[in-house]
Structures are given as structure tokens and as C-alpha cells.
Amino acid sequence: MKRAIIIGATSGIGQEVAKCLLLEGWQIGIAGRRQSALETLQRVAPDQIEIQTLDVTQEDAAEKLNILINKVGGMDLFLLSSGIGFQNMKLDMEVELNTARTNVEGFIRMVDTAFAYFRKNGGGHLAVISSIAGTKGLGVAPAYSATKRFQNTYIDALEQLAHLQKLKIHFTDIRPGFVSTDLLNDGKHYPMLMKAEKVGRHIADALKHKRRVVVIDWRYRILVFFWKMIPRWIWKRLPVKTNG
Numbered sequence: 287m288k289r290a291i292i293i294g295a296t297s298g299i300g301q302e303v304a305k306c307l308l309l310e311g312w313q314i315g316i317a318g319r320r321q322s323a324l325e326t327l328q329r330v331a332p333d334q335i336e337i338q339t340l341d342v343t344q345e346d347a348a349e350k351l352n353i354l355i356n357k358v359g360g361m362d363l364f365l366l367s368s369g370i371g372f373q374n375m376k377l378d379m380e381v382e383l384n385t386a387r388t389n390v391e392g393f394i395r396m397v398d399t400a401f402a403y404f405r406k407n408g409g410g411h412l413a414v415i416s417s418i419a420g421t422k423g424l425g426v427a428p429a430y431s432a433t434k435r436f437q438n439t440y441i442d443a444l445e446q447l448a449h450l451q452k453l454k455i456h457f458t459d460i461r462p463g464f465v466s467t468d469l470l471n472d473g474k475h476y477p478m479l480m481k482a483e484k485v486g487r488h489i490a491d492a493l494k495h496k497r498r499v500v501v502i503d504w505r506y507r508i509l510v511f512f513w514k515m516i517p518r519w520i521w522k523r524l525p526v527k528t529n530g
């Protein structure tokens with residue numbers, strides 16, 4: 287029996303991946319802060335789903351993740367989808383710090399707990415949803431783009447650590463472009479917007495094949511390829527912003 291844990295499955299991309307894994311017969315444990323959203327999804331397949339509320343920014347989240355793993359009876363795949371992001375050109379300090387608390391502090395808490403579980407239990411598959419936003423610093427969303435870059439680098443580091451310690455842990459870093467979810471529900475226009483269902487299916491397929499880095503979709507793969515090559519002196523002058 288295949289067992290997966292998904293943190294951030296109460297909406298958006300994480301929830302879509304959860305639905306795909308259910309169709310493939312996985313036992314899943316899902317988490318997020320919203321109890322009612324967890325219960326709604328659980329009603330879809332009560333025999334296959336365990337739930338646990340947790341807030342990744344709180345210290346007890348690691349313990350709650352371990353409780354969820356026990357409820358499911360173990361973990362073969364861990365997927366972290368929880369995250370927040372905002373445009374913040376005014377540099378509202380609380381917005382920047384909250385983003386760091388969730389996408390950096392919460393990320394470390396969850397990913398390290400999963401790593402420790404796999405270290406103790408003979409290995410597994412550790413996957414995260416970061417973003418293409420980590421490719422270069424975005425002036426419209428400093429904390430979001432920087433925290434996503436942090437996530438990319440952290441997974442690179444854990445992969446090397448796993449190798450050093452001879453652990454059988456596979457890593458997947460999923461980097462979508464714009465997806466139509468609550469995260470972008472701010473009334474602004476986002477180009478090349480993808481449907482969450484389609485992105486969820488793409489991710490489930492990439493997980494099945496244990497891909498290491500996945501940029502979704504092909505249009506964004508081309509964009510990121512050229513984006514990486516833009517020299518700093520040009521990048522700082524580019525008017526990269528969405529229309530409000």
C-alpha cells in the first residue's frame with residue numbers, strides 16, 4: 287500500500303494532487319489549518335484519508351505531522367504544498383515577515399521532520415511545491431520570490447546531505463508558473479494562467495516518475511530557460527509587474 291502525506295491540501299494545488307493520488311489508490315494524510323476543508327475532502331473517500339489540522343508556523347507542527355504519519359500507518363511520499371505569497375511593493379513589514387514565517391520557517395519545520403522520518407525508516411520520496419518565482423528576485427514580491435529561491439536551495443542541500451549519509455531519499459522540486467488558486471485571488475491579471483486540476487495531474491505524473499526538478503508547464507520551461515540568462519544589469523531595469 288502506498289502512503290502519502292500532503293501538507294497544504296485544504297485548497298489549490300495540494301488538494302488537486304491529493305485527488306489524483308486518491309484515484310491511483312494511495313492512502314493519504316492531509317493537513318492544513320482549516321479543519322472544515324479537511325473534513326470536506328475526507329468525506330470524498332473516508333477509507334483512504336486521514337486528516338490533521340496544523341499550522342506550519344507553530345512549533346507543535348512537527349509533532350502534529352508525526353501524529354498524521356502514524357494515523358496513516360507510515361509514509362512513502364511527503365509533499366509540501368503549504369505556502370503563501372503576496373505582491374508587496376510597499377514592503378509592508380508584516381506581509382514580508384509572515385511570508386518568511388510560512389515559506390521559510392514552516393518549510394524547514396515540515397521538510398526536516400519528513401527527512402528525519404525517512405532517515406529513520408529506510409528512505410522515501412520528499413517533494414515540495416516551490417515556484418518559478420525563485421528564478422530571480424522579483425521587485426513586486428520580494429519575500430515571495432526570495433523564499434521560493436530559499437526552498438530550491440534547501441532541497442539541493444538536503445539532497446547532498448542524504449547522499450553524504452547514504453540515505454535512500456528521492457527529492458522532487460516542483461516549480462509551477464501562474465496557477466488559478468486562492469493564492470492569486472487578488473483581483474490582478476496574471477498571464478498564462480493554468481488550471482489547478484491540470485497542474486495537479488502534471489504533478490502526480492512527475493511524482494510517479496520521481497522527477498527531480500519539474501517546471502510546469504512547457505511554456506514556463508521556455509520562459510525560465512531564457513529568464514536565467516538575463517544579466518543583472520538588464521534584469522534590474524525590466525518592468526516586471528502584473529496589472530492591478
Ligand SMILES: NC(=O)c1ccc[n+]([C@@H]2O[C@H](COP(=O)([O-])OP(=O)(O)OC[C@H]3O[C@@H](n4cnc5c(N)ncnc54)[C@H](OP(=O)(O)O)[C@@H]3O)[C@@H](O)[C@H]2O)c1
Nearest residue numbers: 294296298299318319320341342368369417464465467469
Ligand atoms: N498559484 C500559483 O500561481 C502558484 C505558482 C507557483 C507555486 N505555487 C505554490 O504552490 C503552493 C500551493 O499554493 P496554491 O496556489 O495551491 O494556493 P492555496 O490554494 O492558497 O493553497 C495554499 C495551501 O497552503 C496552506 N497553508 C498556508 N499557510 C499555512 C500554514 N501556516 N500552515 C499550514 N498550511 C498552510 C493552505 O491551507 P490552510 O489555509 O487551510 O492552512 C492551503 O492548503 C504554495 O507553496 C505556492 O507558493 C503557487
